Amino acid sequence: MTVGGLEAVFLANRDTLLRFLRARGAGDAAEDLLHELWLRVSGAQAGPIAEPLSYLYATANNLMLDRHRSTTRAQRRDHDWSDAAGSTVAGVSDTPSAERVLIGRERLRRAEAALAALGERPAAVFRRFRIDGVSQREIAEEFGISLSAVEKDLQKAYRAMIELRRQDDAG
Amino acid sequence: MNRPRITIEDEAIAWVIRQREPGFADWDSFMLWLEEDPMHAQVYDAMAVADQDMDWDSAAYVAPAPRPLAPPARHDGGYRPSRRRAMGWGAVAASLVAVAGYSLLLPASASYAVETRAGERQSVALADGSRIDLNGGTRLMLDRENPRFAQLERGEALFTVVHDESRPFIVKTGGATLTDAGTAFNVVRAGDVTEVAVSEGVVIYDKGAERVTLPIGRRLRAVDGSRAEAGDTDPGAVAAWREGRLIYGSAAFATVADDLSRNLGVPVTAAPGVRGRRFSGVILLDGGADRAVPRAGAVLGVSARREGDGWVLMAGSDAER
Missing domain, CATH: 3.55.50.30 (Phage tail protein beta-alpha-beta fold)
Known part of the structure; x- marks a missing residue:
């Protein structure tokens, strides 16, 4: 789909996208964000886009996630020494890299441990889904289990990951 | 409004999971769920950001040798943090799931799969003029917003790449990164084996501590968990399967x-x-x-x-x- 085609889909679904942005918590900024959405998709190096409307939704969704990140960052900034650097790049901590590598390793090790604690299958299902990007249907076939069993395993694993992150944020 | 937060969290997690499915399209239902309660969007944000921050690239285990500590952040010398993503939940390496820089984060649906059944072949033309020929039984993940990236999950593909010095073409497979330097190369991923053969130009194979430069006429075979072996190949034979x-x-x-x-x-x-x-x-x-x-x-x-x-x-x- 060309940019022209994408524009047509964008225009035809303008109201729905606006409604989506509002539902995502855009509030009064919804119109501005819709504009930003258009800048983002029209500026992207577009390859073929099979499902333009889904693509617009997904981009809008990520726009809101980015916004959430910067808001959270701004709130943290008051107490955060890293602001002193002045050159903070979006989403990048200024902790020196060697230290970051160690922190990252430690977090990954703990995440691995938390996964392992769930049992072999949920851990394996999570890996196939989240790391290898395999669909739930395929995972169900691979493991010879039902789709709802895959869903439950994933929910369990995600929950464990969220709890772990919560500990990190608190600590 | 009176529902316990834990329930909302579970629902939000379910959406995050669903949206990671290749080809997720049920945005209407997602919107209806969001509209039930403003709280839903807030909880969803937290869960989705947590999910994006999980960086599971196996490269985390073979993190680069610690560099000397950068000057303290207050130092007004030229220290600039790397544009690479912070450690959030993992490593420095970028992958399909770990994208460099939040500002560059791609929509979940920007990546899409191209898949062939056994015996079926397909050619994909990319926006930059590069071409990928997929042999049968192959699954490849591409990225709409980054035509210079492909992940070979399984099977065999021939990459005929338009070279761009400033933007190398990257292929990920079996935990390794292949970087082109003006190239046509064939990649096979079957079970735990990765094979790369080069028919034009140069490819750089990079997996953790191993880094191998493969010029035209060279091939490499790597079994997960052991060292890669390089050998010679006939450049004309590299993608003979197409003929x-x-x-x-x-x-x-x-x-x-x-x-x-x-x-x-x-x-x-x-x-x-x-x-x-x-x-x-x-x-x-x-x-x-x-x-x-x-x-x-x-x-x-x-x-x-x-x-x-x-x-x-x-x-x-x-x-x-």
Whole structure:
């Protein structure tokens, strides 16, 4: 789909996208964000886009996630020494890299441990889904289990990951 | 409003999971869920950001040798933090799931799969003029917003890449990163084996501590968990599968059988007794499996016997039992 085609889909679904942005918590900024959405998709190096409307939704969704990140960052900034650097790049901590590598390793090790604690299958299902990007249907076939069993395993694993992150944020 | 937060969290997690499915399209239902309660969007944000921050690239284990500590952040020398993503939940390495820089984060649906069944072939033209030919039984993840990236999950693909000094073409497979330097190269990912063969230009294979430069006429074979081995290959033979030929120099029969399966669309296996035997020569694929497999058997000096939907290559004496 060309940019022209994408524009047509964008225009035809303008109201729905606006409604989506509002539902995502855009509030009064919804119109501005819709504009930003258009800048983002029209500026992207577009390859073929099979499902333009889904693509617009997904981009809008990520726009809101980015916004959430910067808001959270701004709130943290008051107490955060890293602001002193002045050159903070979006989403990048200024902790020196060697230290970051160690922190990252430690977090990954703990995440691995938390996964392992769930049992072999949920851990394996999570890996196939989240790391290898395999669909739930395929995972169900691979493991010879039902789709709802895959869903439950994933929910369990995600929950464990969220709890772990919560500990990190608190600590 | 009165529902417990934990329930909302579980629902939000379910959406995050669903949206990671290739081809997720049910945005309408998602919108309805969000509209039920403003709290939903807030909780969803937290869960989705947590999910994005999980960086599971296996490269985390082979993190680069610690660099000297950068000057303290207050130092007003030229220290700039790397544009690479912070450690959030993992490593420095970028991958399909770990994108460099939040500002560059791609929509979940920007990546899409191209998949062929066994025996089926497909060509994909990318926006930058590069081309990818997929052999049968292949699954490849591409990124709409980054035409210079592909992840080969399984199968075989020939990458004919338009070279761009400032933006190398990256292929990820089996935990390794392949970087082009003006190139056509063939990649096979089957089970825990990665094979790369270069027919033009140069490819750089990079997996953890291993870094191998592969010029034209070189090939590399890596089994997960052990060192990669490099060897020579005939550049003209690298992607002969596209012309209906398979060309080998001392390939294990097991590999030949995998190639036949992928190309012909029927399962072909090598019996345990002959799997390790080696073959050098050319196998023709035309005429369909019913003709090609017995003919391949004759070239390999084994019997091809039908078994169920597929074929088994076995030593002549075994076949007669």
